[in-house]
Amino acid sequence: MNILLSGCNGAMGQTIETVLSSLEGMDIVAGFDTKSANHQRFPVYQTLENVSENIDVIIDFSHFSAFDAITDFAFQHQIPIVVATTGLSLENEEKLIKMSSEIPVFRTANMSIGINVMLGLVAQAEKMLQGFDIEILERHHNKKQDAPSGTALMLADAINQATDLPYEFVYGREGKSAKRKEREIGIHAIRGGTIAGEHTVLYAGDDEIIEITHSATSKKVFAKGAVTAARYIHERSPGMYDMKKLLGLT
């Protein structure tokens, strides 16, 4: 299977390259990034008009500014695409849904098994922990560009989908009149060092606290998930796919 890797010079791009180097039958045949880097095994394109390789699946771990270029390329050439980039707009997400009527699109803000199980757990907790205040804390490395993380937003959305009384999302909290309201979820982003990604949903009740936490201990968990996703959508019918579907959780 021939892969075009978007964001190939980045931290995740390099981790995917490492993971694929020990796998048979999946090869990165082209990269897409802002700079042509010294990749010995494949060419790195800065624009996609001149890609001459045969591509079976695109894997995208880049930046929202690359979104139109890579999705237009996928659509124009009818190539299945795995979109892992976070910080996308609502408009971007809608474009993926439209594209999925013609090509397979795999979309998730988190490729790990644990977070996708946690999406089900927070939906369940929403029904059981009536009256508890909910806060989401996410911790990531100091190179992360977007805040809050795509996963924190995905967890908050999963909670809202499980209730008839949606919460308002509050990003951080400061000021002299910043008291929390009843139906709000505070979302807090912590950045430092090399933290691969940690997400906690905290439920605070009267005299008791429950926390559900997922910790990624290395970026490999996301890379392996993306490679599994690429295999999964290769030669599948057009449609929207995600990790929950792949894992049989929906």
Ligand SMILES: NC(=O)C1=CN([C@@H]2O[C@H](COP(=O)(O)OP(=O)(O)OC[C@H]3O[C@@H](n4cnc5c(N)ncnc54)[C@H](OP(=O)(O)O)[C@@H]3O)[C@@H](O)[C@H]2O)C=CC1
């Ligand atoms: N869904 C998931 O499970 C996961 C998602 N992610 C997401 O993946 C994305 C990438 O993460 P990470 O690898 O850590 O980030 P990096 O910043 O390390 O890598 C991103 C790469 O994309 C390149 N890039 C930026 N803008 C463009 C553009 N317009 N066209 C082409 N290439 C571009 C960057 O180049 P330059 O440095 O020159 O700007 C860089 O090489 C993030 O959005 C992150 O949140 C990360 C981990 C897991």
Ligand SMILES: O=C(O)C1=N[C@H](C(=O)O)C[C@H](O)C1
């Ligand atoms: O940028 C990262 O590193 C990560 N980004 C994703 C997100 O924004 O949720 C997933 C993971 O937590 C790592």
